[in-house]
Amino acid sequence: MPAAAPTPKAVLHQRFGAKAVYTVEEVREAVGGCPGLAPQTRSVYRCALELPGLSVATPGTFVRKKDAEQAAAQIALDKLGIQPTTNIPSTPEEAWGELIARISGFFIDENFLSSTHPLVGHLSVTLRRTGDLIGSIPLSAIAACDVKVNTLCKMIDPRAEFDPLLVLSLMYNAAKQSPGVSVSDSSFWIQSQRPYSPEAVDLAFKRWFGTSNPIEVEAILVPHVLEDEPKIVRINLRDNEHYMTYVAEKLTASDSSHVLVSRTIGKTSSEIRLYFAAPNVQFVSDISKNELACLGDGDINCQVNKRASYISGQTIYGDALLANIGYTRRDSELHIEDVNLCTYYRILLGKLPDGNCKISRDAILAAELPSVYSRFSWKGLSPRDLLCSFCRNQRLSEPIFAVSRVSCDMLTSTASSEERGAPAKSVENQCTNDVKTDKENPDSLKCEVKICSRKQEILLEYSAADTWSKESDAIQNSALKVLIWFNNYFKQLNTKTDELYLPECPDGFKIHPNVFLQEFAMCLSVYGNAGCSDLEMCTAVGLISMDTPKKHLESTTSLTHIKGPDSGVFPSHGSLTCICYTASLVTKDKVKRYMLESHDEFEFEIGTGAVGNQLESCVTQLSVNQAACFVAKLPPRDLILAAASEFSHDLSNVSRESYFLEFSVKVLQVTEPLEDRMEKALFSPPLSKQRVEFAVQHINELHATTLVDFGCGSGSLLDSLLEHPTTLEKLVGVDISRKGLTRAAKSLHQKLSKKLLVQTTVPTAVLYDGSITDYDSRLYGFDIGTCLEVIEHMEEDQASLFGNVVLSSFRPSVLIVSTPNYEYNPILQRSAMPNKDEDADENAGPCKFRNHDHKFEWTRAQFQCWATDLAVKHNYSVEFCGVGGSGEEPGYASQIAVFRRMTRNLEPICQNEDQDQPYELLWEWPNASIPV
Ligand code: SAH
Numbered sequence: 001m002p003a004a005a006p007t008p009k010a011v012l013h014q015r016f017g018a019k020a021v022y023t024v025e026e027v028r029e030a031v032g033g034c035p036g037l038a039p040q041t042r043s044v045y046r047c048a049l050e051l052p053g054l055s056v057a058t059p060g061t062f063v064r065k066k067d068a069e070q071a072a073a074q075i076a077l078d079k080l081g082i083q084p085t086t087n088i089p090s091t092p093e094e095a096w097g098e099l100i101a102r103i104s105g106f107f108i109d110e111n112f113l114s115s116t117h118p119l120v121g122h123l124s125v126t127l128r129r130t131g132d133l134i135g136s137i138p139l140s141a142i143a144a145c146d147v148k149v150n151t152l153c154k155m156i157d158p159r160a161e162f163d164p165l166l167v168l169s170l171m172y173n174a175a176k177q178s179p180g181v182s183v184s185d186s187s188f189w190i191q192s193q194r195p196y197s198p199e200a201v202d203l204a205f206k207r208w209f210g211t212s213n214p215i216e217v218e219a220i221l222v223p224h225v226l227e228d229e230p231k232i233v234r235i236n237l238r239d240n241e242h243y244m245t246y247v248a249e250k251l252t253a254s255d256s257s258h259v260l261v262s263r264t265i266g267k268t269s270s271e272i273r274l275y276f277a278a279p280n281v282q283f284v285s286d287i288s289k290n291e292l293a294c295l296g297d298g299d300i301n302c303q304v305n306k307r308a309s310y311i312s313g314q315t316i317y318g319d320a321l322l323a324n325i326g327y328t329r330r331d332s333e334l335h336i337e338d339v340n341l342c343t344y345y346r347i348l349l350g351k352l353p354d355g356n357c358k359i360s361r362d363a364i365l366a367a368e369l370p371s372v373y374s375r376f377s378w379k380g381l382s383p384r385d386l387l388c389s390f391c392r393n394q395r396l397s398e399p400i401f402a403v404s405r406v407s408c409d410m411l412t413s414t415a416s417s418e419e420r421g422a423p424a425k426s427v428e429n430q431c432t433n434d435v436k437t438d439k440e441n442p443d444s445l446k447c448e449v450k451i452c453s454r455k456q457e458i459l460l461e462y463s464a465a466d467t468w469s470k471e472s473d474a475i476q477n478s479a480l481k482v483l484i485w486f487n488n489y490f491k492q493l494n495t496k497t498d499e500l501y502l503p504e505c506p507d508g509f510k511i512h513p514n515v516f517l518q519e520f521a522m523c524l525s526v527y528g529n530a531g532c533s534d535l536e537m538c539t540a541v542g543l544i545s546m547d548t549p550k551k552h553l554e555s556t557t558s559l560t561h562i563k564g565p566d567s568g569v570f571p572s573h574g575s576l577t578c579i580c581y582t583a584s585l586v587t588k589d590k591v592k593r594y595m596l597e598s599h600d601e602f603e604f605e606i607g608t609g610a611v612g613n614q615l616e617s618c619v620t621q622l623s624v625n626q627a628a629c630f631v632a633k634l635p636p637r638d639l640i641l642a643a644a645s646e647f648s649h650d651l652s653n654v655s656r657e658s659y660f661l662e663f664s665v666k667v668l669q670v671t672e673p674l675e676d677r678m679e680k681a682l683f684s685p686p687l688s689k690q691r692v693e694f695a696v697q698h699i700n701e702l703h704a705t706t707l708v709d710f711g712c713g714s715g716s717l718l719d720s721l722l723e724h725p726t727t728l729e730k731l732v733g734v735d736i737s738r739k740g741l742t743r744a745a746k747s748l749h750q751k752l753s754k755k756l757l758v759q760t761t762v763p764t765a766v767l768y769d770g771s772i773t774d775y776d777s778r779l780y781g782f783d784i785g786t787c788l789e790v791i792e793h794m795e796e797d798q799a800s801l802f803g804n805v806v807l808s809s810f811r812p813s814v815l816i817v818s819t820p821n822y823e824y825n826p827i828l829q830r831s832a833m834p835n836k837d838e839d840a841d842e843n844a845g846p847c848k849f850r851n852h853d854h855k856f857e858w859t860r861a862q863f864q865c866w867a868t869d870l871a872v873k874h875n876y877s878v879e880f881c882g883v884g885g886s887g888e889e890p891g892y893a894s895q896i897a898v899f900r901r902m903t904r905n906l907e908p909i910c911q912n913e914d915q916d917q918p919y920e921l922l923w924e925w926p927n928a929s930i931p932v
């Protein structure tokens, strides 16, 4: 964006500062003058301008004073031949000239002291001084206060952006050439050559009071030795002394002119900065080579403070002080805030994707970066915003999202993304909706992501293999993939000792190692083991979700004190669950308790990894309105301190061995998974009931006495079968989810023991824990096998494996397999969100499948092809049917294949107990005890 052209006065000010003297003269001028009335007059102005060697005056008059001044300035510019078109210098030499002018401008313009520029705060304090240093301020105070000076330094030498020492060197050399100011030779003080008028000083005092009372402020000392822990430092600010003097004391710098200041850290409004003592270097005063010549004690690179440099993105030397003190345009006194360990660890945490996600949800101990994106259940900053913020925090360019349409034949082709050459549209940090949903071909948008350095060199490219119907879904999903990649990358740094390690790239990712490693060098030396002896410190920052993939790890958290009766409504996979919780650190002797985190209402989707494993395990064991406590794995120290806020001071000294982390959780509300909501919204009876009825009908037609439900989940089919009069004598369920099976056992137990049955004979019932892709001879030759809405939860090759195993080995007389019909999804999704039709685009649904746990959803053709092949191979017949809808275009909501074994008689099998019984018996009726 081009900057607004500066006014003629501003241009002159740049050059001449206070040497441009404007004299405005008021003139009375007659106006209108009606006949018969006294002539009316008004004030108008003319302006004379004195510059060294040039005087001009406006020929005419102006209604406003400032217009007269601008006109005079313009005349002067014309006479001097200065083009006021822009004040943005285009060459380093021009920038150098501007820097010199800018620095003198602060000191020689008396009017500057009445402005709100934060530098006046520094000046007004130092003007109260007596003796030598009256009116002297450290050069770095200018660097800290003036954006323009920093911009000019960057133009002179781009490295200035990352190097406060270089900025100081540039300013020092420029100041030596600035008219009207003097700089000392041995240190970095700057002051006006002539004293300010008492009136000007008075004006400065009026606006900037200085600190009225002695005040203590907390800051964090970040030692440059990585092994040393950051610690709290108290700075006493006493009346009428410049605050940097006290900062210098803490840093043991010789005086405050030797204190260097980083850019602000964190939010733009913050005054949090790092202060450090200038290393012992000499500035070479030649702009063509702004090199820093090292004096004395060897290589200054050894003194680089890696943590501080990583935090600020600038090179920081030696021990550094993280403090929130400074003059701003907003405050008329010194702005002061405590910086505690919590602030420090939050800054570190926020630099990484999952840490940023935790902070954005204000749930440092509970929240995790989810592994799946769903528009309706995602909470906190969106993946795209998280990625933008990650890039900003790592000082990279904004990520580039390029959304493009993939044509139909390209979808099926295996051509690599380069060969596709689909027209890509760049969407830089902005979601647009220009790419309209294609009704014919709904899933045709993909999104590529590029991450570039500040210099626009690509360091990471992601090319999505998946396609989406909505542009924002394509962007969010791709952004999430990239975030997860970065998260895993930092996690791996923890285990790899090699600093320059780059992992093998998964599909879709392309890394440019040189640029990548260069950009993340500082990050690597903080997270990589580099001199880090304490493993815990490495695990600390952001390397948080160290757990193995969440979904398959069904660790069961043991709960204590479950309160409240079982309401029967459990959070299940895919359901949006609302809980309230507190997380407290409790000393082992239980004497002290620090409440670190709490939420009255915290919502997340089960199964997406949006909260830690243990918390999710706890929540899924509770029904709505139940509460419980559990002891959680103690998180790394950094995470605890980031969550600790007011306790961070107390907790920094406590040893990890002496306390434990306790969660207290209550389930408030459960919203069913979207799949169920959709199925209920459109069908009556609900689709799941219709599937049960379909099975019952076949059982009775067949006079089946034995049934096995493959992938029984929490037993909804088995449970409902007990409510129907059937011929069944034995019911078996198999699943790999312990949690599902435990719930199935509970509800079957309840039903069977209460004898609330319709049957005259009570059937036997068994639940096995096992994978249905493994054959277990105890389930050989059953009358009927059911496998309802299961295969789509397996990878396609596993689904085929199951098909082969069941028909070749289990050999049931009849097998019923149901799975979603992909072609029906648009209807379901539209009906699940009936109020959104003003925006047709919204109807495209949250994800391309009905449930994010689905690995695929097949069209009718795909399903029939799969089933027919299987049937032919294993000598079964197959018929297709379905439930939900009329069956006309686009088919049933749930498609069903009914396989019938063509051979009537089965060869008897010889059972080999060791080999053929891989399933674990979990529960059996009668003689049952409920598993826990
Ligand atoms: N049939 C049930 C549950 C469907 S959800 C119903 O209609 O309500 C899918 C179920 O398949 C889950 O419970 C999951 O644990 C189970 N599953 C997925 N892969 C499996 C495998 N390889 N072996 C056994 N069960 C599996």
Ligand code: MG
Binding pocket: 789, 790, 792, 793, 851, 854
């Ligand atoms: Mg399903």
